[in-house]
Amino acid sequence: MSQTFNVAVEVSLREGIADPEGLTIERALPALGFSGVSGVRVGKSLRFVVEAPDEDEARQQVESMCERFLANPVIEDVEIAISGAS
Amino acid sequence: MSQTFNVAVEVSLREGIADPEGLTIERALPALGFSGVSGVRVGKSLRFVVEAPDEDEARQQVESMCERFLANPVIEDVEIAISGAS
Numbered sequence: 001m002s003q004t005f006n007v008a009v010e011v012s013l014r015e016g017i018a019d020p021e022g023l024t025i026e027r028a029l030p031a032l033g034f035s036g037v038s039g040v041r042v043g044k045s046l047r048f049v050v051e052a053p054d055e056d057e058a059r060q061q062v063e064s065m066c067e068r069f070l071a072n073p074v075i076e077d078v079e080i081a082i083s084g085a086s
Numbered sequence: 087m088s089q090t091f092n093v094a095v096e097v098s099l100r101e102g103i104a105d106p107e108g109l110t111i112e113r114a115l116p117a118l119g120f121s122g123v124s125g126v127r128v129g130k131s132l133r134f135v136v137e138a139p140d141e142d143e144a145r146q147q148v149e150s151m152c153e154r155f156l157a158n159p160v161i162e163d164v165e166i167a168i169s170g171a172s
Binding site: 010 | 088096097108111112114115118120121122123124125127128129131132133134135136137138147150151
């Protein structure tokens with residue numbers, strides 16, 4: 001029988017890849033009164049529900065989705081969190 | 087003395103707010119061979135380092151940054167994770 005899993009994926013730029021959006025935020029913050037913020041990196045977060053027979057199967061499906069479609073493996077890293085069937 | 091904290095912020099659209107990017111992904115997946123994926127929601131993830139005297143102070147600063155600058159509280163929810171001084 002197939003179960004449903006809640007999935008959270010965080011897609012972030014790999015270290016060393018320029019992040020102009022993050023830089024812009026970092027430069028704007030002091031003018032707004034927020035000092036002491038550094039290393040701002042902006043990524044994408046995706047949340048969805050996957051149907052699969054078990055958690056391993058769900059994770060495999062999500063990994064393959066990320067590789068082929070949701071992220072660019074050349075410049076992006078992916079972090080996958082799968083939480084229990086509901 | 088001031089410590090540094092690693093901060094992860096997830097900005098997501100509130101429930102009920104239309105998410106065209108998520109919908110587009112959801113509609114594209116079956117054609118790529120991924121069935122059984124539903125409820126796709128896309129948000130933003132931000133990571134940065136904050137300098138503050140303690141964790142409470144750091145959290146307050148991040149909350150105020152989110153409210154004023156990083157998110158639109160009318161349509162977006164924010165989740166903040168702060169991990170220990172390093």
